[in-house]
Amino acid sequence: MSGRAGFGGFCTDLHMHSLASDGVLTPAQLMDAAAQKGMRLVALTDHDTCDGVPEAKRRAEELGMVFIPGIELSCGGEKEIHILGYGIDPLNPGLTAFREQRRADRIERAEQMMQKLAEAGMPIDRDSVYAQVSGVIGRPHIAAGMVSAGYVHTVHEAFDQYIAQGHPFYVPRPEVPVREGCRIIREAGGVPVLAHPMELRSGEAVLSSLVHEWRGQGLAGIEIYHPSTPSHKIAMLLGIARQEGLLVTGGSDYHGIPKRQDDIGQGMDRWDSAAADLERLFCAMNRPFPREMLGLTR
Ligand code: AMP
């Protein structure tokens, strides 16, 4: 692969997390790391927050990268469905209200989980749990509290025995329908894209009917190039995208957590049609396609 086709190679990553949600690096550090990896086009897509966007945008642009402001909304209920939003205005009032509500929901849920644990004889120190939170509180913080209190050895053990879905102290978050997620993203000027479709663990028939339904609810794209997509499933997903007229995107879902062994740009070498897909994405975001900055020639 070389030239235009090779753009799919190693210079874009549209799915990355910072400390503003559950990533390890600050937004500026994340952009530094992306530039070091040779990225030219990046997006920050923290879970249910865009607090990291201004810092990431500033740093990315200083480093000469093209930056797309993004978010990853946790939709669905028992079964989580993640919807990426590209090109959102982080200051949009509807989006701000939604984020505030989600933050409140998360605190309420964390409190419920801690209360359940305490009632079962496993109290954890609230203050030290909250002290660990840099972005939004989540189960990883509860798990860390359980490790500190000595109830389990590792965060993984906390999940596997107590707080993963189907376990005694799991509390679901209030359901956000996909339709609602897509509406919020669109009203904030963004383009809604289904994140990591293979993580839905549905077969082709179910997946294609879900995507068809969501397409009717405002979904505009599907993230095909993600580390969870095995190479032999790409053609199937491209078939669904074509049938539904969806945009195609890709990203590594980098969190910077050493144990996950994730890396910026991971899996993007398979994205042969990146240049054309990105041009369509920019068109959908109503932005000029920065062909020169991306090093693309016609
Ligand atoms: P929450 O958003 O509060 O439901 O927490 C979800 C987060 O918990 C995910 O983003 C993962 O980082 C983490 N997580 C989920 N399942 C596990 C697991 N089995 N072991 C360790 N971390 C997990």
Ligand code: FE
């Ligand atoms: Fe995450």
Ligand code: FE
């Ligand atoms: Fe996700």
Ligand code: ZN
């Ligand atoms: Zn993600």
